[in-house]
Amino acid sequence: MHIVIVGLSHKTAPVEIREKLAFAPTAMERPLRQMLELPPVAEGLIVSTCNRVELCAATKEPEAAMAALRRFLAEYHEVPPEEISSNLYSYQGEEAIRHLFRVSSSLDSMVLGEPQILGQIKTAYGYAAEFKTAGLILNRFLHKAFSVAKRVRTETAIASNAVSVSFAAVELARKIFDRLDNKGVMIIGAGEMCELAARHFVTNGVSKVLVTNRTFERAEKLAAEFNGKAIPFEYFVEHLAEVDIVMTSTGAPNFILGQRQMEEVLKRRKNRPMFLIDIAVPRDIDPKVNNLDNAYLYDVDDLQGVVQANLKERQKEAGKAETIVEQEIGQFYQWLGNLEVKPTIIALRRKLEEIRQQELDKTFGNLKDLTDGQRRSIEAMAGAIINKVLHQPTAVLKHSQNDTSGEDYVDAVRTLFDLPAPAGDDKEIKPLDDTDQE
Amino acid sequence: MTVNVLLFKITLLTYFAATIFYLIGVISRKDSVRLAAIWLLSGGFVLHCSTLAARWFASGITPVASLYESLSFFAWALVGIYLIFYLRYRTIMLGAFITPLALVLMIIGSAAPKQTPALNPMLDSWWFPVHVTLAFLGHAVFAIAAAAGIMYLLQERMLKSKKFSGLFYRLPSLDTLDSMNYKCLTFGFPLMTMGIISGAIWANSAWGGYWRWDPKETWALISWFLYAALLHGRLTVGWRGRRAAIFAIIGFAFLLFTFFGVNLFLSGEHSFRNFTGQ
Structure with missing residues (x-):
């Protein structure tokens, strides 16, 4: 039995083609049955x-299957x-195995190491x-792919560091404050960027949210979303000492x-550190603030940096991940080979x-x-x-070669008689980890 | 070679191995390296405990009288206090500073004469081991504060300059490092204070005077004032972070000078020569 994969991804097809060939996630029964x-x-x-379509099949005739799948996808x-x-x-054999292992480990993703793809493959499975x-x-193939992806995530740092601006802000805050759950954040200017970053801070435990904006109504609206408090723009400086993290994105020219x-604010805070994130262009906060002790000011370019x-760190880790994938291919390929009747x-x-x-x-x-x-x-007996x-x-095994039940018998015999163990550890499919985010 | 000297040498080798692993751990991405370091250090500490115990049983007095003994004891206190901090804060990186320091103390100690000193009657007081133990424990706690201070300055510089090395991901947060500074101060300062007081009481029973302004006493007092200023600043004026880190580093430099410099460059009642007649 062979494994084949026919598909397309963001690397081979533009979005106009990808969207034409995508399958609706709610109606998978018909295409699966037709396939x-x-x-x-x-x-x-x-x-x-949205980034890829993969048709994966087990077959006795790999060439014919790949041609059929290509036709099927178009038709x-x-x-x-x-x-x-x-x-x-189109991939077959070892290449097909490598491909799915790499995809589920997020080595083939647009954002290297992003965790969603594994969940999507789990859903597909x-x-x-x-x-x-x-x-x-x-069954065995997909479970193996999940365990490879898990190994890659735990043994390499491929998914460890933030690769979006708002997450980078949260990560930096953790390097300053350690814990965010007793911290407060002030949003100055109710822009979209700030809102997104604020949401990340709130999901990461920040409990106190103050919002200020030139139009007070907008501040009130955003504050309500975070269970926070709106502050009139004229007085925001007086409230700065109450918060640890400040995000600004006003359209102010100066x-x-x-x-x-x-300096005043920090003195009132008894020098407890402050993390200031200035997403506005032109900037809202004087860059000299970064020279003050216990104030850490980051603008958009800093966060991009x-x-x-x-991202560079992730690319370094990708090499390690590829090694893991290669190790696991060998193991799985061996198991697949063991399913042959004669050996x-x-x-x-x-x-x-x-x-x-x-x-x-x-x-x-x-x-x-x-x-x-x-x-x-006695020997003869x-x-x-x-x-x-x-x-x-033996007769049953030889006979089963001719229909699809072959692998089941082979697997059963190998298990019953404890013949050299096939690769891969069967585990229950777990729902997507709660820790997956981004 | 007596049992305790043999044990001392094995301990030294273990610390040496732990130091190597810690230093590799600073640049390595592998957690296993850092884990190996902490296990080696823990193993070394157990050996060190038995070294001190063996010495104690052999001589019958707390092994802190000769230079060799006190260096070994200092290193022991340092590693012990670090391991306690490790249990609380789980910061392996702290060990990358503490372990080499302990190793250096041990190496200097191994160069010093190792025979049990002929006991000076002056030392035959209950206050002597109390004084030395408290002083060394205080020194060890302040060493942690200094190491946390160095880490704070490194981490702070990376956060300010926005240039991050791999170290950034392995160093603890500024808040953690600053709270270590404070913790060390609240433990170290009372230890040091009691160390000085017990020393004065011992001096009174040995020489008939509480305070003689010998160089070591003077320098210890200067260090004490430095830490007192830091504690005061933290509690009342809101000193913290960078300033507290720098104070902790300077304070420990003073302590090291008090311990080594005074013995080497200046002479006084605390010189080991006077204790052991060497």
């Missing part, structure tokens, strides 16, 4: 996100096949399992917060021969006064028992 009706396809799975979406053929990639289009091979004012540095029969016979030999040695050790003739008869026992299983 399984293609003659060479034994098991099927469809992953469809299902009523697109001429030649129009999209240059955007499609959920449908395939629900409509029973995934069988032994894809600085609205200068060094002198901040942090994001760039973090299984050979392994089974060898195993029983080993048992026969051990038992004979034991018996002869106890019965020392046997004649050579008697020994030979043991051999005959093995042959009789093996006759039916």
Whole structure:
């Protein structure tokens, strides 16, 4: 049995094509069933996100299956096949395994290390399992892909550092304050950027939110969203000492917060540190504020710089992740190979021969006064028992080669007789971790 | 070679290994390196405890009389206090400062004569071990404060300049480091104060006078005032962060000078020569 993948991603197709070939996430039953009706396809799975579509199948005839899947993808979406053929990639065997492992580990993602893709593949697998289009091979394959992705996330720092401006702000705040749950934040200027960053701060535990804006009504509206308090713009400086984090994004042409004012504020705070984030262009806060002890001022460029540095860190980690993927491919490929009938029969016979030999040695050790003739008869009897026992299983295995039940029998025999273990640890599919964000 | 000297050498080697791992841990991305370091250090500490115990049983007095003994004791207190801090704050990076310091103390100690000193009758007082123990524990706590101070300055500089090295991700937050500074101060200052008072009481019983203005006493008093100023500043004026970090570093430099410099450059009642007749 082979694994094949036909698909397209943000790397091979522009969004106009991707959106044409996407599958609606709410109606996966029909395409999955149709896919399984293609003659060479034994098991099927469809992953469809805004950045990629992947058709994954287990098949006996990889070439035919790949051609059928390419045609299916075009016909299902009523697109001429030649129009999209240059955007499609097809993988089989080891390459297909590598591809899915890399995709689920987020090594193929637009933002390296983003965690959503794993959840999307889990959902896709959920449908395939629900409509029973995934069988032994894809079950094992997908579980393996999940465990590879998990290994990559825990053993490398690929997903560790923030790669968006608002998350970078939260991360920096953690390096200053350690805990955010007893901290307060003030939003100056109710812009969209500030709102997004404020939301991140609130989900990360910030409890006190003050909002100020030139039009008081907007401040009130935003404050209500965060259970915060609105403050008239004229008085915001007086309230600065109450908060630890300040975010500004007003359209003011000049600085609205200068060094002198901040000096006063810090004094009133007894020098407890303050983190100031100035997202406005032109800037709202005098850059000299950064020279004050215990004040940390970041403007948009600074935050972008942090994001760039973090991306670089992720790229360094990607190398490690690729190594992990390579290790796991070998293991899984071995398991897949073990599902072949012939090596299984050979392994089974060898195993029983080993048992026969051990038992004979034991018996002869106890019965020392046997004649050579008697020994030979006992050996022959043991051999005959093995042959009789093996006759039916061997016949069934050989017969099953011709239909789709083959792998199930092979897997069963390998488990029952404890033949060299197939790779991959079956684990329950877990829902997406709560820690996944961004 | 007596048992305790052998144990001392094994301890020293373990600290050496731990130091190597800590220094690799500063640049390495692997947590396993840092974990190995903390285990090596913990193992070294257990050995060190038995070293001191063996010495104690052999000589019958608290092993703090000779230069060798007191250096070993200082290093022991340093590692012990660090391990306690590790349990509380889980900051492995702190060890990258403390472990090399302990190692250096041990190496200097290993160069000093190791025989048990012929006991000077002056030292035969209950106050002597109390004085020395309190003083060294105080020194060790202040060493932690100084290490936290260095880490604070490094982390602060990265946050201010917006240029981050890999160290940035491994150093604790400014808040954590500053609260360490405060914790150290609240433990270290009483220890140091009691160390000085017990020393004065001992001096009275040994020489018949509480305070003799010998160089060590003077320098200890200067350090004490420095820490007193820092504690006062923290509690009343809101000193913290950078200033507190710098104070902690200077304070510890004074303590080190009090301990080493005074013995090397100046002479007085605290010189080990006077204790041991060497």
